[in-house]
Amino acid sequence: MNANALGIKVIRELVDDESKVEVIDIVRAEYAGGYKIHLWFSDGKNHIVDFEPFLMSARNPMAIQYRDVKKFQEFCLENGHLHWNDDEMCFSTEDLYNNDMGEEMSTEERQKLEELARQLGLFP
Numbered sequence: 001m002n003a004n005a006l007g008i009k010v011i012r013e014l015v016d017d018e019s020k021v022e023v024i025d026i027v028r029a030e031y032a033g034g035y036k037i038h039l040w041f042s043d044g045k046n047h048i049v050d051f052e053p054f055l056m057s058a059r060n061p062m063a064i065q066y067r068d069v070k071k072f073q074e075f076c077l078e079n080g081h082l083h084w085n086d087d088e089m090c091f092s093t094e095d096l097y098n099n100d101m102g103e104e105m106s107t108e109e110r111q112k113l114e115e116l117a118r119q120l121g122l123f124p
Contacts (some may be wrong), residue, residue: 025080026098031073039096042080047099054101063087 028040035052055067057058066089075084083090095101 026082029077049099
């Protein structure tokens with residue numbers, strides 16, 4: 001079974017000179033009501049990220065607990081990284097920068113991704 005049969009597109013981008021790669025960090029984070037956090041990035045971009053769609057579709061107990069708004073507000077910004085309770089819940093800076101807080105991956109999608117990773121020798 002190949003990647004196309006699994007419905008997964010694999011993209012690889014090679015960087016000739018890593019010194020030209022800009023690392024973007026989160027430099028400021030403020031609670032904005034509900035499940036929203038206003039984020040400022042090191043390149044000057046800022047926007048509000050709404051975590052509600054992710055949290056309401058989550059099935060993982062580690063994420064579900066943050067449906068409690070008081071607990072959700074206990075996020076932390078350390079070294080350009082947003083997380084809750086020592087990475088109990090965290091997101092990639094890239095996803096936050098792109099405001100891509102899609103729903104949690106389904107079991108079927110996760111199994112397809114794991115199968116592809118095994119075929120590529122990336123997953124035992």
